[in-house]
Amino acid sequence: MIPELLGATQSVQALASLLKSANGLSNYNEILLAVTEVNTKLMNANAVALASQEQQSLLAKQLRDREAELEALILWKKDAELLEQVEVAQGVFAYMKKDRRGPFQSQPKYCANCYFSNRPSLLQESREDYRNTGLNCHLCDAKMVFNFYKSEIAA
Numbered sequence: 206m207i208p209e210l211l212g213a214t215q216s217v218q219a220l221a222s223l224l225k226s227a228n229g230l231s232n233y234n235e236i237l238l239a240v241t242e243v244n245t246k247l248m249n250a251n252a253v254a255l256a257s258q259e260q261q262s263l264l265a266k267q268l269r270d271r272e273a274e275l276e277a278l279i280l281w282k283k284d285a286e287l288l289e290q291v292e293v294a295q296g297v298f299a300y301m302k303k304d305r306r307g308p309f310q311s312q313p314k315y316c317a318n319c320y321f322s323n324r325p326s327l328l329q330e331s332r333e334d335y336r337n338t339g340l341n342c343h344l345c346d347a348k349m350v351f352n353f354y355k356s357e358i359a360a
């Protein structure tokens with residue numbers, strides 16, 4: 206039991222016995238003092254109970270958050286097993302599905318930086334100056350610019 210609650214309970218018991226022995230208002234000051242003491246202890250116990258409840262609520266939320274992160278990580282690990290590192294352009298690496306078909310340009314590509322941070326991030330293509338192609342990660346702000354996809358050179 207929380208010490209403040211135990212103290213409050215003992216004070217209530219003391220007050221009850223004091224009230225039983227009270228005859229009229231002869232010991233009014235003692236009763237008033239005991240009531241004040243009980244009230245103070247009850248307020249302290251209430252504050253401790255509220256703080257404890259807040260702490261418990263915070264811990265429960267943190268636990269739910271960790272469970273959601275773990276669930277997402279388990280799902281990502283399962284998806285990550287289907288991917289492999291590919292050199293999509295000279296010196297430019299991304300993760301792509303192992304069972305992909307067709308040219309690299311039309312395949313989903315995942316950021317290598319984010320792959321190692323267990324954060325799946327689909328790369329978005331952009332047109333760059335001098336007819337270059339860009340691959341952009343919106344999670345880690347990585348940007349890779351190159352001339353041609355390797356699969357285009359091979360074709």
Ligand SMILES: [Zn+2]
Nearest residue numbers: 316319342345
């Ligand atoms: Zn990234």
